[in-house]
Amino acid sequence: MKRVYVNEEWCLGCHLCEYNCAFANSGESDMVKALKGKTLYPRIHVEGDEQITYAVSCRHCADPLCVRSCISGALHLEEGAVCISRDKCVGCLTCVLVCPYGAIAPGPDGAALKCELCLSNGRGEPACAAGCPNRAIVYEERGEESR
């Protein structure tokens, strides 16, 4: 399946992916209205130091520990993508406890927020990849590990 992949050699550390993510999932049609003066809860985050930067978001693991561990059943698989029914989430953060990549965090309401590949927000493709100025983030098919 298509996933979001990161080439850190090309990452400029501009954080645009975070803004595009927050905007894409805001439900607003105007970027300024969506983001200005607000605490943002992007589902992708840029890490690094002075030399290296790269973005981290859900890897949509083939056998996701978060889905197995979720106490409410909010986290689930939809054709390979790890998705969350936020109305079921009780905010226990067991997903944060088990995600090896640090890719899940609580949103403003305490329920977990994570990348859902922009599958259900009307974008059609992940906004982080679409807006990455240096193609450090791409949305494509890469070899699945045989398991």
Add this chain to the structure above:
Amino acid sequence: MKKYVIIGGSIAGVSCVEGIRSIDPEGEITVITSEAHSNYGRPLISYYLEGKTDLVRMSWRGADFFERNGVTVLHEVSVTKLDPEGQKLTLSTGAALPYDEVCLCTGSYPFSPKFEGLEPVEKRFFFTTLADALALEKAVDRLTKVLIIGAGFIGLKCAEGLRDRAGSVTVCDLAKHAMSANLDADCAPILEKHLEANGLRLMLGDTVVRFEGQRAVMQSGKIVDFDVLVIAIGTRPNSALAAQAGAKVNRGILVDEAMRTSLPGVFAAGDCTESMDISAGEPGLLAVLPNASLQGRCAGVNMAGGSDTFRKGIKMNSIGFFGLHIMSAGTYTEPVYTEITEQGCKKLFARDGVLTGFILLGDVHRAGIYTSLIREKTPLDSIRFDEVKLDPSLLPFGRSYRAKKLGGAV
């Protein structure tokens, strides 16, 4: 067509169905549960009382899960005998049920010491099943004085769930600190202060000696008047059925990494089992939901002729009280990092060059990176641990690790 029977309809049982169906779409699956409810995460019952979820949303894999997977479910039926040689079960209805493969997902039961004067206490409850929560919901109103014995996970989550429903909630525990199985003397006081600030009355280092009607006489000599009593002292694996059938049982039903018991054709998963704790290097009770789920699935795959192992078992827990998050994992060996502030704490433990455990209270951001270090037994000298211990991120893992994890399918 193979006949599978799963005893228990909670997380291990449901995950076992998922494991079987990932290999065998046809086989006949029967789930037997002594409860009226199934397919729900037990830790949700406190959130139910708190109003953060409801009976519909509590369904772990959706209301149509069993139907969708062609599973026959027998509710409020228990198994009275397991005959591994004849490959059949005797049910509480008197019926016999033959099987090719069976999985014991019988969970655990709450235990209660013999308190003097306990028997006449009418409104007393345990807090491990949805039925318990529903009964408590009925028994408690805005004037009710609730006394909970046990300040572990179960007792404190029950207290949180009841706070807004009850007149008062008192929690006592013989241990000097709250959550004594998970927190140490540095971290626990932060939680205790927070619980008291949120309206709970704690009586630590003190417990009930005897009951005199609706009064509890404490070890300290204090008297606690109550209307409703909740006993949350601890749970024990439900292993009697397996033991009677001749399976090897220690504290829990002993299983190997394929979730096989010592009896042919008999698997076990979840809270009823005792399995290898890789952070301790010895078998233990790993009775938390994520393990029940992973073990149940592993058992199901193997029952159906596939091949799966559960070999990264550790205890791990994420819990919150009135907005304060607490995570704990693994085994507390030698402390290698300690950070304590007014608002929270972080403690990391390591032995033989690998992380074995941690406690986080307050800031739990990206804690899974620590959990992963324990589960993968990552040599700490292969990463820049001095950076990871301050702030978990993928940076100290190096470029090739990131290229593999962020640039490839995992």
